[in-house]
């Protein structure tokens with residue numbers, strides 16, 4: 001199990017905090033610029049109100065004290081008002097300005113930029129701000145003011161937002177964290193623990209996962225996992241049984257071959273017996289024993305076929321087919337011919353011994369399927385998609401039951417003394433080469449098997 005701080009929960013916690021903070025930043029940027037805009041608009045509105053006093057005085061003049069008082073109240077340095085009829089009103093004397101802003105046509109990106117420029121100032125600037133009067137948009141208000149008080153308020157506001165974000169993100173993060181922990185992390189941990197326990201001791205049924213019956217994806221995962229554990233456990237038991245059986249068959253086979261070799265010796269002696277009756281029976285006995293030996297060999301081959309990875313090399317196919325023809329027990333009278341139609345120099349990438357076994361098995365089956373006269377042809381061709389070898393015979397074709405159990409070990413044989421292993425082994429070998437073996441055709445005229453190799 002991952003240690004504290006490295007598990008799913010800790011990562012989720014950090015991620016949630018980071019995302020909420022990011023969200024807060026995205027909210028902060030426009031809101032600080034809005035804060036500055038509202039501040040400036042309020043100054044304009046207050047300035048407009050201040051000039052009302054001036055408009056009320058009969059001669060348009062007020063005392064310097066009142067003027068100072070009004071400007072202080074509006075928190076500006078000077079005010080200039082342009083009325084709709086183009087007349088002017090002034091309060092105070094405008095100082096030299098550092099920057100001017102017209103609120104009539106400020107776009108949001110400009111407002112954001114100006115807000116951050118203001119936050120970055122280290123000294124007080126005098127600003128000139130022009131905008132419409134709030135109550136009377138026809139009136140243009142033009143004021144000068146100090147920037148420092150505004151920046152101070154903006155910093156206060158930012159501090160409050162920061163504090164709020166921290167509180168919010170911690171709160172959201174803990175809620176998200178708790179619910180995720182409850183919904184995902186805890187069940188995930190249960191599954192992980194069960195996986196680990198299962199790997200340590202797959203046969204201990206008490207340590208398997210118990211599905212919680214949830215309806216969501218985790219529930220499905222739990223049920224599937226429990227099902228998989230059951231299946232695997234059964235397969236493991238089966239495998240142990242089969243392994244024991246395999247070992248027993250191996251031993252029996254070994255003993256049987258010793259017994260058979262004494263039988264071969266004895267039958268050899270019988271052939272030289274003086275008793276003509278005994279002498280007549282001897283060849284039948286020898287054939288029977290030979291069949292038994294071949295059967296033992298087949299079973300051993302099958303047991304061996306499961307393991308070896310093919311040791312691939314370039315195989316001269318024409319030479320290999322010739323070799324198979326020599327080993328096949330073809331009748332002496334020449335009634336069955338073995339025709340090698342593979343072009344000279346044709347090669348395939350394969351394990352030579354294994355490929356030999358495949359073609360030998362197919363060849364032996366073909367010879368056995370031919371009654372009387374016939375021929376077996378082996379050909380090969382290669383195109384862009386694949387390399388294929390075909391073994392075709394003019395035999396009697398597949399019987400229905402042999403076809404029903406095609407490629408099934410021990411089940412497909414219709415031949416007395418046949419183990420029913422030739423085709424399954426051949427196919428297994430082809431699949432280990434990344435190819436396949438298939439029955440291309442089989443009818444009363446004959447049978448064609450096709451060996452397919454992956455493209456080279």
Ligand SMILES: Nc1ncnc2c1ncn2[C@@H]1O[C@H](COP(=O)(O)OP(=O)(O)OP(=O)(O)O)[C@@H](O)[C@H]1O
Pocket residue numbers: 298361365366369393395396397398399402412413414415417418419420421422423424447
């Ligand atoms: N070329 C063929 N023509 C007709 N039937 C065939 C041919 N090849 C195989 N069969 C049928 O398929 C069955 C299974 O063949 P397979 O080679 O698997 O086993 P087998 O030949 O009976 O025994 P062994 O394990 O000794 O090879 C055969 O018994 C036969 O009935």
Ligand SMILES: [Mg+2]
Pocket residue numbers: 361364365421422423
């Ligand atoms: Mg066979």
